Amino acid sequence: MPKNRKGRGWRQPWVRAWIVQGLVLLLLGVAIAYFGANLVQNLQRLQLPFGFDFLWSRSGPSIGETLIEYSPTDNIVRAFGVGLLNTLRVVILGMVLATFVGILVGMARLSENWLVRKLATIYVETLRNFPLLLQLLFWYLAIFLKLPTFAKRIQLPGPIYLSKNGVALPWFQTHSSTVIWMVALGLGGAIAFFLWRFLRRQQIEQGTSTLSGLWPLLLLISLVVLVGIFVGRPPFDLNLPQVRNNLTVSGGLQLTAEFSALLLGLTLYTAAFIAEIVRAGITSVSKGQWEAATALGLKPTLAMRFVVFPQALRLIVPPLTSQYLNLAKNSSLAVAIGYPDIYYVASASLEDTGRSVEIVLILMAIYLTISLLISLVMNVYNRSIQLVER
Structure with missing residues (x-):
């Protein structure tokens, strides 16, 4: 018996799918154009302006x-x-x-x-x-x-302040060395990820433990220690909310x-x-x-x-x-x-x-x-x- 041949040209499923989707998009475009023109005509008949210049x-x-x-x-x-x-x-x-x-x-x-x-x-x-x-x-x-x-706010540890004005709580604040931290952690994270994938693949193929999670973690910890020694400060400063005149608060996250x-x-x-x-x-x-x-x-x-x-x-x-x-x-x-x-x-x-x-x-x-x-x-x-x- 002759072998079954795959369809050619429009008989292929993916070709038919693209044709159907194209026809649907065409009909949708025609419908949008029709209703859009109808809308503009009705607005003009009612002497109402239409445009986005406003x-x-x-x-x-x-x-x-x-x-x-x-x-x-x-x-x-x-x-x-x-x-x-x-x-x-x-x-x-x-x-x-x-x-x-x-x-x-x-x-x-x-x-x-x-x-x-x-x-x-x-x-x-x-x-x-x-x-x-x-x-x-x-x-x-x-x-x-x-x-x-x-003025009679509720104060929680942190400090966190609750009042009718909302919630004020500590938050992180960037500084001049934050960019260095972000670049270093980004590169280190990418290297650690690819190292983890490589060790994981080796573990699956060889059937032996390669400590696939330990080495990337040690790499990240070493990177954090080295960058911390080089920069001399953490990636973010802690910005605490400060009460002013017992009426308002500044700083932190509000x-x-x-x-x-x-x-x-x-x-x-x-x-x-x-x-x-x-x-x-x-x-x-x-x-x-x-x-x-x-x-x-x-x-x-x-x-x-x-x-x-x-x-x-x-x-x-x-x-x-x-x-x-x-x-x-x-x-x-x-x-x-x-x-x-x-x-x-x-x-x-x-x-x-x-x-x-x-x-x-x-x-x-x-x-x-x-x-x-x-x-x-x-x-x-x-x-x-x-x-x-x-």
């Missing part, structure tokens, strides 16, 4: 919390930049903290300790079933705004009440969903994997770290991506407690300029870009941890 007008909204220098005399483009940075600040920190809390709570739900397991279950079931807006209002109105004024309430609410709410994803991912791993790890003499913590969790991660990442996207979109609720995110800036600019169509389009483009970037990064990571079949 973004350069110097009538930006007032923004109380900024990561870069800004004043209301700046143009609206800079105001959108300030709002975008505020949004990204909450989203990135929220994803990191929610992941950390979610993993801990998810593992706690599988704990053999009855009290820990029940507390984790109560946390998940309670926070998942309360609207996020109510939780944000609770943290802001019932917690942070009920704190004493700064978080406003609005930002703190938003970050806390988003973190705890999203972590409840992530905890359930982690629990489901771990329980989906076959019980035989636990038994095999135990038979090899691994302790439960090591079995979880090296055997169970890496397998569960392949099932955790896809729904985890959805929770990251939800967190990014839920950050728009910041306007309810007065945090100046991108939605707040867009709403204020809309009131000042009246250019509703253009501002809504900008807002849609910004949130779409953030969501696509999150999806791209998570999809790349998801592909890197999937099993590769021969």
Whole structure:
């Protein structure tokens, strides 16, 4: 019998896939062009201007919390930049903290300790079933705004100050030698990583111990000691918050009440969903994997770290991506407690300029870009941890 031949030209699956995707993009472009032209015609018929030249007008909204220098005399483009940075600040920190809390709570739900397991279950079931807006209002109105004024502030070890103004805590401050530290640690970390990979490969191929983790660690420790002797100071200085006239504070890291309430609410709410994803991912791993790890003499913590969790991660990442996207979109609720995110800036600019169509389009483009970037990064990571079949 003649051997089966692979399809040629358009019969190949990848060619057909590209053709279909091209046609879909073409139809999407035609639809966007049609609706865009229809929108412009309707605006012209209503004698409403359409364009983005207003973004350069110097009538930006007032923004109380900024990561870069800004004043209301700046143009609206800079105001959108300030709002975008505020949004990204909450989203990135929220994803990191929610992941950390979610993993801990998810593992706690599988704990053999009855009290820990029940507390984790109560946390998940309670926070998942309360609207996020109510939780944000609770943290802001019932917690942070009920704190004493700064003159009667609550002082915790650190020092950490709690008041209606927010939270002030110690933080790291760069100095003239920080760049030297960063370059040295970056190069040293890269060398240690490649050394670890080389020793790990040798250990797998030869079946003998090469101390793959010890030598890179000793290399990094030696590098830190040498750079410390050469520079004569640590990579960062500790910047403590300083009280001035018993009314204000300077230095350290200062978080406003609005930002703190938003970050806390988003973190705890999203972590409840992530905890359930982690629990489901771990329980989906076959019980035989636990038994095999135990038979090899691994302790439960090591079995979880090296055997169970890496397998569960392949099932955790896809729904985890959805929770990251939800967190990014839920950050728009910041306007309810007065945090100046991108939605707040867009709403204020809309009131000042009246250019509703253009501002809504900008807002849609910004949130779409953030969501696509999150999806791209998570999809790349998801592909890197999937099993590769021969």
